[in-house]
Amino acid sequence: MARRASSIATIVLGSLLPAFTAQATATFSWFDYQASDTTSQVEQGQFSNPILPGFYPDPSITRKDDTYYLVNSSFAYTPGLPIFESQDLVHWELAGHALNRPSQVTFENLNTSRGIFAPTIRYHDGLFYIITTAVDAGGNFIITAEDPAGPWSDPVWLPEVGGIDPDLFVDEDGRAYIAHNDAPPGEPLYDGHRAVWLWEIDLDTLKVKKDSRKLLINGGVDISKQPVWIEGPHIYRVNGWYYLTCAEGGTSVNHSQVVFRTRSLSEPFVPYENNPILTQRDRPQSDITSTGHADFIQTPQGDWWSVFLATRPYEGNHYNTGRETFILPLTWKEEWPHILPAGEPVPTTLPMPVGVATDKATFAERSRHFRDDFDSTALDPQWLGLNTFERGWAATEKSALTLQPVTTSLRNAEQSAFLGKRQQHMQFSASTQLEGAEPGTTAGLVVFQNRRYHYFLGVEQTDTQRIVFLEKVEDGKVTRLHETELNGSGALILRVENQEKTLQFSVKDVAGNKQMTIGEPQPATLVSTQSAGGFVGALIGLHARTSAGE
Known part of the structure; x- marks a missing residue:
């Protein structure tokens, strides 16, 4: 994995460093970064949360056989869409970046927090897909690759699909769908009123099927309470149910994760009566806040986990490390997914899963x-x-x-x-x-x-x-x-x-x-x-x- 990361770096950067013209320059001989806190130091048999410390927001995860792949938002930074690889959900390696050349997308003159929002990565039938939004830089698009380390294709743009945070769901019959955040039907009823919509897409042509647009969620769990910023949708099919999970409340201290389900995509999604399934807004003081924007994954052994973003403030809601990638086990109760009981803090350490090597450094440990x-x-x-x-x-x-x-x-x-x-x-x-x-x-x-x-x-x-x-x-x-x-x-x-x-x-x-x-x-x-x-x-x-x- 380390070898592939190096080769990708050469593709991304090495070919884009032409000889200098004779102009004034500055020369640096080395750079060194050293952590001095103890947040990544854990006892034997445990691993630390976050699994990806630092600015790695909006995680999405998929699996091919026994290997997991995770992607994060990158906004206007390049190379974009960092992709991580793991065999055990604990030890992660940077495999490459899905956006690494100007033919794919341009971020010229964008503010730092525009560009690539909330990607979804999925694997299906020998091909990896990433669907995401280039905000103020072209809108929603899909790219594909046979190997997550690259090369990734140039984007296939989706002009019909508005808004942000697109998800790709492939059903058991091979039909594929895009769920995404967009404006609500009619005029917004309040500030932050958004909706989740569904399109069908042909995976062979990567073209959206016209007239297939359908409203899934208007506002959020309970529109009478004026929920804000329903976004980051992901759809799964488990035991005959279709589950739709979304972030709600905005990506700050009121952030949360909610879930809905239905027996058929032609029928309405019903919200879980015990929503949200993840939040820290019910805790007056917490070392970890803003939890949400989750994605789920099942292991080959049948266990479930969820990756999500959260922040680590040091004073009030001030944090400099950005929105980071955390992980927690996911359990099922009465056929509903549960991430964290209400009122409980997000643990900063977790027991190492059975069979996972304990003598190998994690990404968090190496980042020190x-x-x-x-x-x-x-x-x-x-x-x-x-x-x-x-x-x-x-x-x-x-x-x-x-x-x-x-x-x-x-x-x-x-x-x-x-x-x-x-x-x-x-x-x-x-x-x-x-x-x-x-x-x-x-x-x-x-x-x-x-x-x-x-x-x-x-x-x-x-x-x-x-x-x-x-x-x-x-x-x-x-x-x-x-x-x-x-x-x-x-x-x-x-x-x-x-x-x-x-x-x-x-x-x-x-x-x-x-x-x-x-x-x-x-x-x-x-x-x-x-x-x-x-x-x-x-x-x-x-x-x-x-x-x-x-």
Whole structure:
């Protein structure tokens, strides 16, 4: 699996790094991320929740034989649609990305939280399908692959299917259906009034059957109570029943998972009287919140599990790690699925399933330390770019990453020389060695939530001086919090330490072995989803821009 991830990275990035033109550049020799909290450290015989820490929202899962595959939303980041692979639902490996080339989709000029929403992955009759929405970038589409590691096809667009969060369900007779969120019939009755609709689709042609549209759910479980944001539908057939599960309440603290069932798709779905089957909104205080947007999977042995998103706030509803992927066993009671009893907290550790190896590191455990010495011609697949698959401004050679400035600012929606790695822990340190930036280039370390909310520890190089500064961008407004002039032109280590609520920046002169803090400790809440809005988590990144900016 690791070998496949590497080969995919080469496809995604290696072929998209053309030779540089003679322009000012910045060079980084390494990047290091180290967790300092204890959330992923568990006792023998257990594994930790979340199974995918960091910004891995809206999980969907499928199975081929005894291997499971999981996909997440990726919004405007590239490569998009990360796909994970596991044989036991505990140990996950990144198999590749389903979106890795510009012929598939474009995210040019999109805000960070637009782009790819809520995919569904399914396996049927030798083929893998992903159906998803490119918000403000073309709408709903399907892609296919024989191997989840790729290559994946170019999209087949579905102009008839509006809204977001499409699901693909293949019935026992081979007929296939798309369920999705869209506007309700008629005028909305209240803010957040949405509906779930159904279409039939021909899997041979991937064309929606005209005039097959049907209303499944109007509003939610009980429209008289004005439920909001019914979305993320998935349909299953179990023991003669059709089950429809959806998220309800919006993807924040009121998030929940609800379920309906019917004997026939031509008859109405009836809501479960004990809905919701998963929520944390009934808990006044919780380490884990916003649970919902679940998908179900059955093991070859007949057991059931559910993956879902949740968040880990550190102050109020502030969280920087984004919406993450969690897992819990699913049980059936009186032919209804149950994920978590009302009022119970989501467990942060779970017993290792019988027969699962306990001496192998999980994805969560491996995520505690990430180091890149840039000793490959292809960038590590953990690095994300903004808005574009083409990265001619980045090159790795001779154990160094070179960034060539594209814009004067990271704030505007134009493509920027920026690469980011997900923040996966509430306490961490991240550092990089900046070998140098040529005159006219500003480069450094970014703690990034979106273009309008981030911190930048930058080094500005001119012909006569070198200035290290700390910059805050809040609601699009730039404030230089601190700056100092440094002598010499040698390598610098730029560092940020996160202790839940604060971020402390520092710089070290490699030659003189002198370290200094840059500015006062800064509030981490600035780069939380709660403060900045949107649907993504924070990234720790490397950035270069022309010195004429800001």
